[in-house]
Amino acid sequence: MHSKSMKPESLVAFRIKSLNNKITRYFERHSLKENEDNITGMQFAVLGFINEKERISKVYQKDIEEEFNIRRSTASEMAYHLEEKDLIRRVRSKEDARAKEIQLTQKGRELEEIARMNAINLQNALTRNLTDNEVSLFFELIGKIEISLEND
Numbered sequence: 555m556h557s558k559s560m561k562p563e564s565l566v567a568f569r570i571k572s573l574n575n576k577i578t579r580y581f582e583r584h585s586l587k588e589n590e591d592n593i594t595g596m597q598f599a600v601l602g603f604i605n606e607k608e609r610i611s612k613v614y615q616k617d618i619e620e621e622f623n624i625r626r627s628t629a630s631e632m633a634y635h636l637e638e639k640d641l642i643r644r645v646r647s648k649e650d651a652r653a654k655e656i657q658l659t660q661k662g663r664e665l666e667e668i669a670r671m672n673a674i675n676l677q678n679a680l681t682r683n684l685t686d687n688e689v690s691l692f693f694e695l696i697g698k699i700e701i702s703l704e705n706d
């Protein structure tokens with residue numbers, strides 16, 4: 555299906571963006587009730603990532619950049635805002651004076667626990683009408699799309 559006259563709603567990128575908007579709105583309606591600091595969905599995801607990664611190793615900004623496929627400036631700005639809200643702290647690394655380790659604060663841990671429950675609820679809403687095989691197929695197809703973009 556490689557036609558130049560496709561309707562916008564039949565374009566893969568359009569549908570992905572539209573779905574992303576719906577997910578964002580759902581998340582804002584259902585999941586951010588405890589969110590006095592106005593944390594974005596992406597910031598919640600970063601807090602969850604830091605929490606998981608901290609259990610096995612130290613976390614650096616580069617880890618966040620790689621995990622979420624974001625630019626250094628975006629990760630730096632996000633870290634700044636999370637630190638400003640007392641959700642993370644950046645500590646100079648003992649191994650490399652140029653690097654700063656990122657750690658969750660107690661407030662960040664508490665908010666991350668709420669975010670984890672919200673993520674489970676969102677996952678259940680997203681997959682409610684899908685079989686396990688359909689969820690697996692979805693991930694397979696998304697993986698292929700990601701590879702197509704990486705190879706361009």
